[in-house]
Amino acid sequence: MSATETQPDRPASLVEAMGTRTEDEQGTSLWAGAAKRLIKNPAAIAGAAIIVLFILVAVFADLLAPYDPAKSQWISEVSTSRVPGPSPGHPLGLDPFGSDLLTQLIFGARQSLLIGVVSTLLGLLGGALLGGLAGAFGGWVDLLVMRVVDILLSIPSLLLAVSVAAVVGRTPTALMVAIAAAQVPIFARLLRGSMLAQRGQDYVLASFSLGLRRRTIVMSHVLPNSLGPVLVQATLTLATAIIEVAALSYLGLGAPDPTVAEWGRMLVKAQERLAQAPQLTLLPGACIAVTALGFTLLGEALREALDPKSRR
C-alpha cells in the first residue's frame, strides 16, 4: 500500500514535541457535537432550567399547591372593592373568586404548558407531513401542497384559531387544534425549504450515483439533515403557543370549565381589578413571559449549536 503515501520516520523527540493531540478514538457526530455545544451555552442552561422548573411545577401541581384549586373557599373575603393581598396563609394573596392565587398559578402552569406543548406537537406533525410530502416528491405534489399552505398562511393565525374554535366548539381540544392549525404552514414551509436546499447538495447526488433507492435517500439522508431548523422553530413556536393559549383564553375561547385554572383566563378575570390588585395581572403575565423566555432561550441556543458555522 506504500504506493499512496510514505510517512517519514519521525524522530522520538519530534513526536514528543508534537504533543499527544488527544485524538478521540470515538468520533463525534453532528448531533453529539451540537449537544456538547448546547451544554456549554449558559443561555441554553438558563432556558432549560426555566422549562424544567415549570414542567415540574405542572406535573407535581397536586403536591405543590397549598389548596384545592376548584374551591372558592374564601369567597367571603373578596368583595367588588377589595381583593386581599399576601397574608400568612396565602403568600400571593387571593384571586377575585376567593381562591388562593398561588394554587391557581401552579395549576395554570399545567393547563398552559399542556395546551402549548400538545398544540405545537400537532402543528409540527401536520407541518412536517405536508412539508415532507412537498419536499420529498416535488413536482405537482409540491405545487399543490404549497398552494394549500399559502392559503393557510394568508389567514391571520388568531382568526384561524377563532374560526376553528367556532367550528369545533369551546373545548381544550379545539384550542389545541386551533393553535396547531395556525402553526402547520410555518413548519410545512420550513421543512420543505430545508429539504429542497439539502436535495441540491452533492451528497444527495452521490447517494443516487451509489444506487441508493429514492426512499432511502429521502428518509435517511435528506430528512435528518433538514430537521435542524425545524427543531429550532418548534422550540421557538412553543413560546408563541403558550402566549396564544393565553390570548385565546383571554378572548373567551379557552376551556369552558371556569374552575380549571389557566394563565390566560386569569389575566382576563383580573383585568377589571387592575387598579386595586395589580398582582392579579402581573403574576400570571410574568409566568407566561418567563415560560416563553425559557423556550426562546433554548431555541436560540439550539439554533446556534446546530449552525454548521459554529463547528470547530
Added chain:
Amino acid sequence: MSSPVERPEAAATLADQGTEGGNLLTVRGLKVHYPIRKGLVFDRTVGHVQAVDGVDLDVPRGQTYGLVGESGCGKSTLGRALLQLEDATAGSVDFDGTELTKLSGERLRVLRRRMQMVFQDPMASLDPRQSVQSLLIEPLRVHGLAPADVEEFGPDSPSSHLAKAAAMLEVVGLPRASLAKYPHEFSGGQRQRIGIARAMILNPDLVIADEPVSALDVSVQAQVINLLEHLQDLFGLTYVVIAHDLAVVRHISDRIGVMYLGHIVEEADADTLYAEPMHPYTLALMSAIPVPDPVLEDSRERVLLAGDLPSPANPPAGCRFHTRCPFVQDDCRTVVPELRVLGPRKVACHHAEEIHQQAAVTVIDGTD
C-alpha cells in the same frame, strides 16, 4: 517531425486503438439541454441551455479519459449524463453493451454498482451526519459485496461488510480508527480519500472523477492523484477524469478531450495533445497555464483570448469558439466545424492546419 496531416494511415491506427480490448463506454451524439423556464404560475419554456451538445466519446477499458475545459463548458454535466445522473436530451450512452439512456429506473439502479463517481468537494458529497463506517457500508447494504469480495470476506453479512470497509480504508491510506469518525473530523485530503473509498467499495468498472483534486491544498493534491493511479492499477479501473487543470489531466490521462461550450473541440492522446495542440482553443488554454519556471515564463508567448465565454443558452453560430478565436475567418462564423480526424487526433476547426503552421507559439514541449 513531419506534419500529422501527411499521415493518413494514422487514422487507421487510431480506430484500431479504440477497439483493442473493447470500449467500456461508448457515447454517440449525447446532448443535454436544460429548459429555461419563466412564468409565475405555469412554467413556460423560453429557451434551452445547451450544456452538452452532441458529444461522441470512446473510453477503452482500463484506460483514463481526461475531459478538460473551463467552467461552463459542460464537462461536469457530461460527466453526470454519462452516469445518467442527468437526463440526456438525445444520444446514446453504451456501457459495456448496455444502453443506459433507455434503461428503466430499477435496472439502472442495480447497474450503478459498476459505475461510480468521485466528487470535487468531499465535504459536500458526504452526508455530514453519517459516520465513516455508515458511509462505507451503506452502498454494500444496497448492492451487497461483489462476488470476489464474498470469497475474501466470507458470506455477505454485516460483519463482512465491516471487514470490507476496514480493508478499503486501509487501501486508501486511512487508519481503521477512522470508521467511528465523522466527515467534519477529517482534513480535506482525508475526506477525499473517504469519498474515493466509498466509490471503490463496490468494485466498480468505471469511475468518473469530477475535479477530484481542485478543492484540495496543493501539497495534498499529489497524494490523491497518486492514490487514484494506484487504485487503477490495483483494480483495473477505467477512469473518466474531469478537470480544468490541464497539468493534472495530462498527468493522469491516456486520452484527452478538450471541451468548449458543450462541444469536444479536440481529442488526442495525452502526449500528442500537449506536443502539438491543433485547435486554437487548446493552444490558448495551454499557453494560459502558468508554469513554475521563471525562465520559461519569461520567454513564453501567450495566445491571449479576447472576452468571455458566450452564454450556452445562446451559443454563437458557426464555430462556437469564433467570438474569441484570434485566428477567426469568415467561414468560422457560419459553418459549424465537424470533429475530423487529423493524424493521431480529432479536431473541430476549419483551419487547424494553417493555424498550426503559422502560429508562432512556444508550445511547451515536455521532452526537453
Added chain:
Amino acid sequence: MNAPQSSSDPLLSIRNLDVTFGRGDKETRAVDGVSYDVPAGTIVGVVGESGSGKSVTSLAVMGLLPQRGCRTSGEILFDGVNLLGRSDAEMSRIRGKEIAMVFQDPMSSLNPVVPVGTQVTEVLRTHEKVSAAEARDRAGDLLKRCGIPDPLRRLKEYPHQLSGGMRQRAMIAIALACKPRLLICDEPTTALDVTIQAQVLELLAELVSDLGTAMIMITHDLGVVAGLCDHVNVMYAGRIVESAPRRELFANPQHRYTQGLLHSIPRLDHPRGAPLQPIPGTPRDTVAWDKACAFAPRCRYVTEECVTPEIDLDELSAGHQVRCVHPATRAETIADGSAATAQEATA
C-alpha cells in the same frame, strides 16, 4: 532583480509581525515573526497553503483584522510610518488611497445592490475632491483601462450582470482608482478560469508597471509567482520558510517544503509519466514553531536536530534566505530531487 535591501527605505516594511487569535487553550498564532520588505515599484509574491498565514499578514497591513479576539505585535512600516495600532479612521484614509486590495472572490467583495460605476466613483470621491461628473468620467476611463468593453454601459450595471472575469476587472479598477502606491492581491485569479486568469494577470502586470505601483501577490500557485514576481516569500504555518528572488528560488529551491511543492504538482513543462512525489500528511500535521520546525512532521529529511526552537532564517546566498536545518544542496536540486537522492541524503 534587486534584493529588497535597496539603498533607500522600502515602501512597505513588515518587521516581526505576530498575529494571534483566541486566548488561553484556543490561542493560535496565525502569523509568527514575519518580516519582509516591499520596495517601491516591485512585485513581491507570498506563496503558501491554507493556514500558512499569508492572507492574515496582508489583512494586518490593511488594518482589516477583527478588533476583538485578535492580537498583533511588531511593526508594519509604510513609508517609514508604523501602521499597527492606528485608529480605524486613520486607516480608512490610507485604505483605498495609499494601499488597496483585490480579493479572491469578486462577487462577495463587490456590493451586490450598488451599480459598479457607483462603487468606483465612491472610492474616488471619498479620497479625492472631484465632482460627480468628473468622477464618472474617470470611472469610465478606469474600466476601459482594465479591459472592460463598453465601459459607459457597464458603469450602470450591477455586479451580478458581469461575468467573473469582468467582476475581477471591476475590482481591480476600484482598487486602482486612486493610484495607490501599494496593491495587495489575495488570490486574485483563483476563482477564475485559466484563460481569464491569463488575461487578468497580464492586466495586473501592465497596470502596475504603468502606474509604478508596488504589489504583493498572495497565491498558492507557484506558476503565477514564477511569471510575475520579483521576489518570492514562501510561508508555512505562520512563518516565512524561504525567501529568494524569483529566478533563484525556482532554480535553487532549498527549503524542503518549497522543494516538495515543486515536485508534487503535475507540470506541463516536465515529461509526462514522471511520478509525482507528494508531501506526506496534511497541513494539519504540524508542531509549534517554538518546539521544532513546523514542517518537520511532514518532512522526508527530518532528524533529531529539527526539534529545536531556534531555526533561523539563514541567508545562504545573496537575497536567498532559508529556515531549514537541512536545506537542499545545489547538487540535489540539479538532480531534481529524485527519490534516490532523497533516500541517500537521509541515510
